[in-house]
Amino acid sequence: MKTKTTPLVLPMLLLGLVLSGCQSAQEKITGHDILFQYSTLGSLMEGIYDGDMTYADIKQRGDFGLGTFNALDGEMIEIDHQVYQIKADGIAYQVDDDMKAPFAVVTHFDADQTVKLQESVDFAQLKKRIDNLLPTENIPYAIKIAGLFSYVKTRSVPRQEKPYPRLSAVVENQPLFEFQEVKGVMVGFRLPDYMAVANAPGHHFHFITAERNAGGHVLECQVKNVEIAIDYTDQWHMNLPGDDAFYKANMSGEVFK
Numbered sequence: 024m025k026t027k028t029t030p031l032v033l034p035m036l037l038l039g040l041v042l043s044g045c046q047s048a049q050e051k052i053t054g055h056d057i058l059f060q061y062s063t064l065g066s067l068m069e070g071i072y073d074g075d076m077t078y079a080d081i082k083q084r085g086d087f088g089l090g091t092f093n094a095l096d097g098e099m100i101e102i103d104h105q106v107y108q109i110k111a112d113g114i115a116y117q118v119d120d121d122m123k124a125p126f127a128v129v130t131h132f133d134a135d136q137t138v139k140l141q142e143s144v145d146f147a148q149l150k151k152r153i154d155n156l157l158p159t160e161n162i163p164y165a166i167k168i169a170g171l172f173s174y175v176k177t178r179s180v181p182r183q184e185k186p187y188p189r190l191s192a193v194v195e196n197q198p199l200f201e202f203q204e205v206k207g208v209m210v211g212f213r214l215p216d217y218m219a220v221a222n223a224p225g226h227h228f229h230f231i232t233a234e235r236n237a238g239g240h241v242l243e244c245q246v247k248n249v250e251i252a253i254d255y256t257d258q259w260h261m262n263l264p265g266d267d268a269f270y271k272a273n274m275s276g277e278v279f280k
């Protein structure tokens with residue numbers, strides 16, 4: 024009997040393996056580990072500040088992320104499905120679905136690793152601590168740092184008029200904001216060096232207060248008591264603008280020099 028059943032059992036086991044293999048492949052295609060970005064940071068550096076992707080569409084691609092708005096009208100932070108616009112006054116405004124982005128990076132946040140940090144560390148030390156938690160520096164990560172900060176320094180960018188200056192000229196006059204003993208969340212990404220020009224290599228964070236009323240692009244911070252959640256996003260999906268400004272821009276990498 025045994026010799027008769029074995030050939031039947033084996034194919035069934037194999038079929039089971041194949042099916043579970045298919046499921047995880049399907050999960051990979053439709054699942055939550057996709058880092059989605061609209062346009063490139065390189066084109067933003069070159070002064071391409073108008074895109075044609077709406078925030079309604081961007082929210083379909085993720086509930087967590089960062090970016091900016093057409094005419095470079097402030098810093099964008101998305102947290103818990105809600106998109107906020109931190110304008111040049113430092114205040115966070117709700118974003119209408121029909122507003123558009125020239126650059127945005129989002130994912131469906133789904134933590135793979137969560138760590139509590141109850142020490143006073145500055146921004147550089149925080150980034151080092153995060154790097155030590157990562158299994159590799161060769162895949163992108165989405166990172167959420169929520170809790171109490173003794174200090175946060177942010178910037179925003181003022182809305183621009185055409186002809187648009189390059190981003191390096193805009194940030195020379197960027198408004199700065201400082202927060203002391205503030206509860207809030209830093210939303211960001213840590214990307215491999217090979218993603219340079221297309222996006223920002225290393226760490227990039229935007230901040231918003233727990234009351235969701237102020238924030239910006241993080242320049243410095245001092246952590247007091249936070250939880251760090253890391254989402255491994257090993258797929259990278261880009262949508263690119265189809266207009267002349269994007270088609271004719273120089274994206275050779277000179278933009279970062």
Ligand SMILES: [Zn+2]
Pocket residue numbers: 089098227228229240241
């Ligand atoms: Zn930023």
